[in-house]
Amino acid sequence: MAIFLCGGWALDQPEGRAEQQRWLQALQQVLPGEDWVLQKPDGPAQAAAIEIAVVANPPPGSLQGLPRLALIQSLWAGVDRLLQDLTLPHDVPLCRMVDPAMNEAMVQTALWATLAQHRGFFRCQQQQRTAQWRQPAQLRAGEWQVLVLGQGELGGRVARALAGLGYAVAGWSRRPRAGEGLRTLHGAAGLAQGLATADTVINLLPLTEETRGFFDAARFAAFKRGAAFVNLARGAHVDEPALLAALDAGQIGHAMLDVFREEPLPAPHPFWSHPQVTVLPHTAAQTDPRSAAEVVAANVRALRSGAALQHGVLRSQGY
Ligand code: NAP
Ligand code: GLV
Secondary structure, eight states, rough: EEEEEEEEOOSSHHHHHHHHHHHHHHHHHSSSSOOEOOOSSSSSHHHHEEEEEEESSOOOTTTTTTTTOOEESSSSSSOOHHOTTTOTTTTTTTEEEOOOHHHHHHHHHHHHHHHHHHTTTHHHHHHTTTTOOOOOOOOOOSSSSSEOOOOSSOOOHHHHHHHTTTTTTEEEEESSOSOOOOOOOEEEHHHHHHHHHHEEEEEOOOOOTTTTBBBBBHHHHHHTEEEEEEESSSSGOOOOHHHHHHTTSSEEEEEEEEESSSSOOOTTTTGGGOEEEEESSSSOOOOOOHHHHHHHHHHHHHHHHHHOOOOOOOTTTTO
16 A cells, blocks of 8 residues: 655656655655655556555645545645645545644744734834834733634644733634633624734634635724734635725734735735735744654554544534
């Protein structure tokens, strides 16, 4: 039996091949002796030998015609792009990446974004361009309210880390959750409550049918005036013209954006030069092959021993 390592890597380019090799080496370290398929199967015999697909947003259709496929393991945390592939085998379990190193990186990014907004450091950076010496007000952390949308692997950790630093944190999720030292909210009423008072709103929702275009003009109008918006999840959560209008009207004070509708963000996009926008190149939290390979190996072993798979995606809910 073989494992198909299949991504959106451009294998006709040296960078694409190098990226695939980086993953292969990390996976071979923890799964020695496996037979790896690195290209589209060369015929029915090779296709029939594939038991597991380890995937990084492969081109649509890549997993068709694999009769013995028993597990699809994503190297990405978000499976929105994968689930858009209507040819993805429906009856094969799909697991997503929950990587400890990625979780840690996401907490770091969210802390940086919140700290920089709370302490006025993004404004200082702007002032520097015109040699302005103006000290921002120094509020205490407990006087700064943060709303974290999504209380899963990433959002939950971010919320707890911010609460640990003394911020007044609320976490919003789809279903009611027990809070661990923070205020928990759910449903439309919980969202309205959280948005109305938050100084920083951090998006860590998965992209699903329910959350696509979630941040539109009406949603931004429900924010506390001048609040900061931090998007660390997916670009398609945001109506970009609505965000620009909310920034220009002062309804949103600052946007820290890691993800965009089109990536790489095109050079003429107004976000690049907007004084109230900080752009990151989808780098809030990358999967780390060293720790992610262990996560893959654990699921490969679980599949073969009949144990429960970890981090399964519920396709009906889209995450
Ligand atoms: P997760 O563990 O699946 O958590 C998802 C959370 O969102 C859960 O708390 C869930 O609520 C909540 N949720 C889902 N749909 C909702 C809705 N309609 N209304 C309210 N809450 C809803 O996901 P995760 O691992 O934390 O990852 C979140 C997302 O981060 C990924 O899907 C990906 O898009 C993004 N991401 C970005 C980067 C980056 O570098 N920028 C890196 C990794 C991941 P329940 O608890 O009630 O289920
Ligand atoms: C990154 O955005 C991921 O979903 O892993």
